[in-house]
Amino acid sequence: MRRRAAVVAALTRPTVRSLxxxxxxxxxxxxxxxxxxxxxxxxxxxxxxxxxxVRAAALCGAVGTAFALDDPARHTTGAVPVPRPLRQTLRVAVVGLAGAVWWAAVLGVVRAGADAESWAALPAGALTVEAAALSGLALALAGAAVRFSAVRLPGPAVAAAL
Structure with a gap:
């Protein structure tokens, strides 16, 4: 387990740069x-x-998230000692963290622009679950495209499917 954590720590910076x-x-x-x-x-x-x-904003965010697994060098990095599922999981984790910060910003902007009565009636928790489900669907479709085809850039097709 320590060895895997060391590998993840070593891969984090290059993964962030390659997104x-x-x-x-x-x-x-x-x-x-x-x-x-x-x-x-x-x-x-x-x-x-x-x-x-907010749902429209979540859809825009999911379309952006659809490009998380795009890697033009996917076929040239196929012979690295780190398995592809670990590399993709790290990409998803980094994008998920950035997406959570983005979603907090979206809700903050909506709260700042809405009156107190409308904000109190807004189901922020349910909308957060919907946004997470949309982003999860985008990542799942991109992952399936990468796994079951030879495509290197699944983002455009996944964005169109969303």
Missing amino acids: PWRLLAGGWALGVVVAVVPALFSLDLPAAVLANM
Whole structure:
């Protein structure tokens, strides 16, 4: 177990550098833009409309997350001493951590732009579960595409499927 932890620690920095951050950040930024619209225009929207806006932001984030397993060098790194499931799990863990921070920012922006009554009626916990399920679906589809095909960049197809 110590040896595996040492391998994970050694792989963390290269994994962070090799992630397609522009694609991930593009989807996440679009989600934040969708969430910030009521705050920018001082719209007092009912909780149902806010919930739908948060769902749209979650969908944008899931589309960004769909690119987490994109690795153009996948076929050249096939002979490394670290198994592919460990490398992919590390990629998912790093993206999941960044996605959690992004989701907290989305909810913070929505809370800042909503009035107290609408925020109190907004089911933030249920929306968080929905967002996690969407991102999990994106990662599962990307993982299946990587596992069962020779595709190196499953992100565009997974984003279209979402």
